[in-house]
Amino acid sequence: MKVSAIITLKKDVLDPQGKVIHKTLDGMGFKDVNEVRQGKYFEIDVKENDPKKAQKIVEDMCNKLLANLVIENYKIIEIQ
Amino acid sequence: MKSAVITFPGSNCDRDMHVALNKFGFKNQMVWHNDNELPKSDLVVLPGGFSYGDYLRCGSMASKSKIMQSVINFAKSGGLVMGICNGFQILVESGLVPGVLLRNRYLEFICKNVFVKIDNKDNPYFKNLNKEVFEFHIAHNEGNYFCTNDQLKEIEDNNQVAIYYCNNNGKTEEKFNPNGSLKNIAGIFNKEKNVLGMMPHPERMIDKSLSGEDGSFFFKNLINNIR
Numbered sequence: 001m002k003v004s005a006i007i008t009l010k011k012d013v014l015d016p017q018g019k020v021i022h023k024t025l026d027g028m029g030f031k032d033v034n035e036v037r038q039g040k041y042f043e044i045d046v047k048e049n050d051p052k053k054a055q056k057i058v059e060d061m062c063n064k065l066l067a068n069l070v071i072e073n074y075k076i077i078e079i080q
Numbered sequence: 081m082k083s084a085v086i087t088f089p090g091s092n093c094d095r096d097m098h099v100a101l102n103k104f105g106f107k108n109q110m111v112w113h114n115d116n117e118l119p120k121s122d123l124v125v126l127p128g129g130f131s132y133g134d135y136l137r138c139g140s141m142a143s144k145s146k147i148m149q150s151v152i153n154f155a156k157s158g159g160l161v162m163g164i165c166n167g168f169q170i171l172v173e174s175g176l177v178p179g180v181l182l183r184n185r186y187l188e189f190i191c192k193n194v195f196v197k198i199d200n201k202d203n204p205y206f207k208n209l210n211k212e213v214f215e216f217h218i219a220h221n222e223g224n225y226f227c228t229n230d231q232l233k234e235i236e237d238n239n240q241v242a243i244y245y246c247n248n249n250g251k252t253e254e255k256f257n258p259n260g261s262l263k264n265i266a267g268i269f270n271k272e273k274n275v276l277g278m279m280p281h282p283e284r285m286i287d288k289s290l291s292g293e294d295g296s297f298f299f300k301n302l303i304n305n306i307r
Contacts, residue, residue, distance in 0.1 A: 013226065014260070016187050065144065068137055068173070070180045070228065 001046055001054040004078040005062055008039040013071045042066060051079045081106050081306050083123040086151065088113040088142045093128035093164065093283065100283035101125070104299040113145040122306050123160045124151055126167030128219070128281060138181065138222045139169030148174055160204060160306070161275045165220055168267070168277035177270050177277045178235060179227030184220070185260025191219040193292075194258055196243040196266045196280055197250045203273035205242070209301050213250040214243075214294040216280030218258065218266075223279040225261040225268070235268060242267035242276055 009015050015037050022036040044061070048054040055076050062074040083106040087094045094110065101108040101123075109119050113131075118124060132141035142148070148170075155161045155176050163171035171177045184190055197213050198206050227235065235241060244252040244264040257264045259279075267278025285295030 014182065014185075014224075016183055016185060020187060065140060066136070068140070068180055070231075071182070071226065 001048055001051060002078075002080050003044050003046060003054050003058040003076060005042045005044070005058055005066065005074055005076050006039055007042070007062070007067045007072050007074045009037060010071055010073055040066075055079055081122045081303055082120060083108045083125060084111045084119055084121040085109075085125045085127055086111050086113060086145075086147055087127070088129070088131035088145060088170075090131045090133055091127050091129035091166070093166075093281065096281075097125050097127045097164070097283045100286050100295065100299055103286060104296070105303045111147060113142065113147050115147050116150065118147065118150045118154055121154075121159070123162065123302075124154055126151070126161070126163040126170050128165030128167060131166055131170065134222075137169075137173065139166060139171075139173040142166075142170045143173035152176065155270070155275050158272065158274050162205070163275075163277040164281055164283070165218075165223075165279055168279055169222060171275065171277040176275045177268050178231045178240075179225055179262075179268065181222045181279075182224040182226050182260075183222050184224050184258075189219075189221045190223070190258050192217070192258070194218050194266075194280065195246050195248050195250075195256070196278075197246040197252055198243055199241050200239045202239070203242075203269060203276075204305050205273075205276050205298075205302060207301075207305050209297065211297065213246065213248065214280075214282075214298065215248075215285065215292055216282055216294060217284040217291070218280050220259070220279055223259045223261065223266075225265040225279075227262065232262065238271050240269045240271065240273075241265055242269050243278055243280070
């Protein structure tokens with residue numbers, strides 16, 4: 001199954017890259033932006049056909065490696 | 081006194097550290113990241129560099145290397161483990177010291193000499209040092225120390241801040257903070273003070289004619305403390 005996960009910075013953590021992207025967008029004329037936060041997206045093809053088990057495996061990966069839970073949150077957004 | 085420096089793919093300060101340790105009396109051994117066992121050591125050093133190309137998050141891949149289980153066991157049994165720069169990033173990713181290292185505040189790679197102040201000498205690294213302010217070199221893109229409010233309280237309650245960024249007189253004001261680190265933190269200990277992680281490179285300050293000697297004071301004192 002293909003499991004998709006996104007990893008985002010927690011609310012209180014400074015995101016300097018997001019800030020610079022926001023400034024650049026502003027300079028390009030996109031004036032209606034309140035804030036930009038940058039994150040990561042993973043697509044993981046696991047050798048497991050049960051969606052619940054596949055989700056568990058990727059959650060385990062997020063907890064142990066893909067996310068640093070001090071500053072980041074993760075969310076499984078799609079299983080197919 | 082025996083030391084071991086771990087080389088990860090992408091480490092580039094491992095040989096500098098090897099030279100520094102040997103210069104001040106350690107018998108150093110280089111250890112490959114894929115080895116299972118540490119040689120018998122009084123000090124283990126995780127060196128600076130760009131382990132695994134800084135993929136995912138700096139230090140995250142290296143923290144799962146084969147040798148790291150052995151390093152973690154060594155640290156948990158009270159052994160001295162020091163992580164410099166990328167080594168500090170590996171320490172936070174392995175959970176041996178609290179917090180994380182984010183990208184520098186202004187998104188720039190910083191390579192310059194800085195002054196740091198030693199706050200607490202009640203530990204095996206700084207005990208007996210007769211100076212508080214040191215000039216060391218920093219070279220990093222992700223040295224912006226961050227932790228949660230709960231972690232910060234615990235770190236401060238346990239005197240775990242090892243060094244702060246400061247000026248040449250030891251003033252630890254925000255304007256002397258090169259990278260945006262929380263409270264000017266440049267290095268921290270674990271609770272037991274046997275694990276030290278810091279961004280500055282003492283191994284780059286061991287030759288009067290090339291750089292400076294503040295690293296020499298640090299290493300000379302360290303080996304005397306371990307003896």
